[in-house]
Amino acid sequence: MAGTVAGHQLPPAAHLLTNVMREYVLQRVLQLIPTLFLISIVSFTIIQLPPGDYVTTYVANLAAAGEEVSEAEIAALEEHYGLNQPGYIQYIKWITNFLQGDMGLSFYWDRPVNRLIGERLMLTMIMSFFTLLFVYAMAIPIGIYSAVRQYSPADYTFTFIGFIGLATPNFLLALIFMYIGIAFFDADAGGLFSIEYLDAPWSVAKIWDMLKHMWLPVVIVGTSGTAGTIRVMRATTLDELGRPYVETARAKGLREGPMTMKYPVRVALNPILSTIGWQLPQIVSGTVLVALVLNLPTTGPLLWRALMSQDLYLAASMILILSSLTLIGTLISDILLAWVDPRIRYGERGTT
Numbered sequence: 380m381a382g383t384v385a386g387h388q389l390p391p392a393a394h395l396l397t398n399v400m401r402e403y404v405l406q407r408v409l410q411l412i413p414t415l416f417l418i419s420i421v422s423f424t425i426i427q428l429p430p431g432d433y434v435t436t437y438v439a440n441l442a443a444a445g446e447e448v449s450e451a452e453i454a455a456l457e458e459h460y461g462l463n464q465p466g467y468i469q470y471i472k473w474i475t476n477f478l479q480g481d482m483g484l485s486f487y488w489d490r491p492v493n494r495l496i497g498e499r500l501m502l503t504m505i506m507s508f509f510t511l512l513f514v515y516a517m518a519i520p521i522g523i524y525s526a527v528r529q530y531s532p533a534d535y536t537f538t539f540i541g542f543i544g545l546a547t548p549n550f551l552l553a554l555i556f557m558y559i560g561i562a563f564f565d566a567d568a569g570g571l572f573s574i575e576y577l578d579a580p581w582s583v584a585k586i587w588d589m590l591k592h593m594w595l596p597v598v599i600v601g602t603s604g605t606a607g608t609i610r611v612m613r614a615t616t617l618d619e620l621g622r623p624y625v626e627t628a629r630a631k632g633l634r635e636g637p638m639t640m641k642y643p644v645r646v647a648l649n650p651i652l653s654t655i656g657w658q659l660p661q662i663v664s665g666t667v668l669v670a671l672v673l674n675l676p677t678t679g680p681l682l683w684r685a686l687m688s689q690d691l692y693l694a695a696s697m698i699l700i701l702s703s704l705t706l707i708g709t710l711i712s713d714i715l716l717a718w719v720d721p722r723i724r725y726g727e728r729g730t731t
Contacts, residue, residue: 407713411706415699419477422698423470426691432462433486433689462691473692477699483692487684492696495681500700502571502589503677506600506666509593513601514608519651522612523644526620537609544606550668552599557672569674571596596673600666611650619643652715 431439434456438448457463461472473483482492525534557569570577571592576585619625620643628638667679678697685694 403717404710404714407710411710414706415703418702419474419695419699420470422702423473423691423695424466426686426689426694426698427466429689431689432457433691434462436689437486469691473695477696482696485685485690485693487688487690487693492693495693496678496696496700499676499678499681502675503666503679505589506571506593506596506675506677509597510601510604513597514604515651517601518605518608519612519648522609523616523639523647525609525613526616526647527639529617534613538613541606541609544602545610547602548668549599549603549666550672552602553596553669553672556595556599569672571675596666596669596675599673600669608651611654612647615647615650616643619647649716653712 434453437456438453441448454463461469464472476483480493482496484490485492485495488495521537525537528534571589572585573588573592576588579585620639622643625638625643628642629635666675666677667683669675670677670679671683682694682697682701684690685697
C-alpha cells in the first residue's frame with residue numbers, strides 16, 4: 380500500500396524509497412552505539428599510556444619550582460583523584476558517570492568537566508557553524524565557476540589563491556593578521572570579546588560584540604578548508620562536464636547554466652557532502668594553534684591543556700565528544716549522499 384505525504388498518495392516506488400531511507404538511517408544510528416563504546420575504551424586507554432599521571436606531573440612542576448611534596452601528600456592526592464585504583468575501575472567509574480551526565484572532575488582546574496566544556500563548547504560550535512558556512516559559501520561557487528571557465532584568467536587567479544591558502548598554516552595567518560591589526564589599525568586582533576564584555580553577562584550588546592570579532596578567526600580557520608574544497612569542487616565538476624550525458628543534454632538544446640547546475644554539479648557535490656562529517660571535529664580540534672595565538676575561549680586550548688597536564692577525565696571527555704562529532708557528521712554525510720545520489724543508496728538493490 381502506497382504512503383501519503385501532505386494528503387497526497389505516494390506511488391509505490393516513492394513509498395519503497397522512504398522505507399529504504401528509514402531503514403538505512405535506523406541501521407546507521409544503531410551502529411553508532413557500539414562504535415562510541417569502543418572509542419571510549421580506546422581513548423581512556425591511550426590517555427593512560429604515557430608514564431605517570433596528573434599527580435606525577437603536578438609534583439614534577441612543584442619540584443621544578445623548588446617545592447617538595449612528601450609521600451603522604453602524594454598518596455593523599457592520588458586518593459582524592461582516585462588515581463590509586465586500577466585503570467579499568469577508573470574507566471568503569473568514568474563511563475558510568477558520563478552516561479548519567481557527570482563527566483567527572485578536572486584535576487588541573489579542580490572544577491566539574493561539564494562546566495568547563497559547557498562554557499567553551501557553545502562558542503566553539505558557533506564559530507564552527509560560521510566557519511563551515513564560510514567554507515562552502517565561498518568554495519562551491521568558486522569551484523563551479525573555475526570548472527566552467529577552465530583556463531580563464533579567473534580560473535588561474537583562483538587556482539593561485541587556492542595554492543597559497545593550502546600552503547599557509549592557519550597559525551601563521553593568525554600572526555600576520557594580528558601584526559597588521561596592531562601595526563596599521565592600532566587594534567587588537569585577538570579574542571572574541573572586547574575588554575568591557577569579557578566578564579559581562581550575556582546580552583544583545585555582548586552578542587553583537589562577539590559577532591564583530593568572529594569574522595577574523597572564521598576567515599583564518601576557514602582559509603585552508605576553502606582552498607581545498609575549491610580544488611575538489613573544480614576537479615569533480617570538470618570530470619562530470621566531460622561525461623556523455625552532458626553532451627547529450629547539450630545536443631537536446633538544454634541551456635548551459637541550468638543544465639550544469641541540475642546534472643553535473645549535483646553529482647560533483649558528492650565528495651563535498653561526504654567530507655562534511657570530517658569538517659566538524661577538524662574545526663573544533665584543528666583550531667588549537669589558532670585559538671592559542673588569538674586567545675580564543677574555545678575548546679581547542681582546553682583540550683591542549685588537558686593533554687599536557689594529563690588531566691584524565693577532561694581529556695577523555697573531550698576526545699569522546701570529538702569522536703561523537705565525527706560519527707554524527709559521518710552519519711549526516713551518508714544520509715545526504717543517499718538522498719542526493721540514488722546510485723549509492725544503501726540497500727536499494729537497483730530500484731528506481
